[in-house]
Amino acid sequence: xxxxxxxxxxxxxxxxxxxxxxxxxxxxxxxxxxxxxxxxxxxxxxxxxxxxxxxxxxxxxxxxxxxxxxxxxxxxxxxxxxxxxxxxxxxxxxxxxxxxxxxxxxxxxxxxxxxxxxxxxxxxxxxxxxxxxxxxxxxxx
Numbered sequence: 001x002x003x004x005x006x007x008x009x010x011x012x013x014x015x016x017x018x019x020x021x022x023x024x025x026x027x028x029x030x031x032x033x034x035x036x037x038x039x040x041x042x043x044x045x046x047x048x049x050x051x052x053x054x055x056x057x058x059x060x061x062x063x064x065x066x067x068x069x070x071x072x073x074x075x076x077x078x079x080x081x082x083x084x085x086x087x088x089x090x091x092x093x094x095x096x097x098x099x100x101x102x103x104x105x106x107x108x109x110x111x112x113x114x115x116x117x118x119x120x121x122x123x124x125x126x127x128x129x130x131x132x133x134x135x136x137x138x139x140x141x
Contacts, residue, residue: 020067023064024067026064027064092139102129105126
């Protein structure tokens with residue numbers, strides 16, 4: 001039996017689009033988990049350490065969020081909405097609400113001046129990010 005010559009793997013535009021979207025989510029959502037895990041240690045380094053880490057993370061996180069928004073629109077353009085079920089469209093709508101909520105929650109978390117505000121808005125942002133991630137996986141099929 002003669003095997004066919006191996007075909008070189010070339011990334012498609014769809015693969016590049018999805019890779020960029022997942023890379024953005026990795027930084028945005030994964031970074032939130034990392035920052036949450038670093039906070040106890042950061043507090044032992046001094047009162048300004050958590051804020052310094054947060055500012056450093058934000059220089060990576062906001063561009064990643066922008067990448068998510070841009071590739072999200074690109075993903076949407078690649079889908080014919082009229083071909084999607086009502087359930088798919090409903091899940092997509094909830095995902096969009098979660099995307100907005102994670103962005104707004106993060107914005108308010110960065111501007112919070114009290115421990116309660118930091119905790120509440122950080123929790124809203126993180127929970128919305130995780131839900132948006134899960135819903136994204138559901139609608140990707």
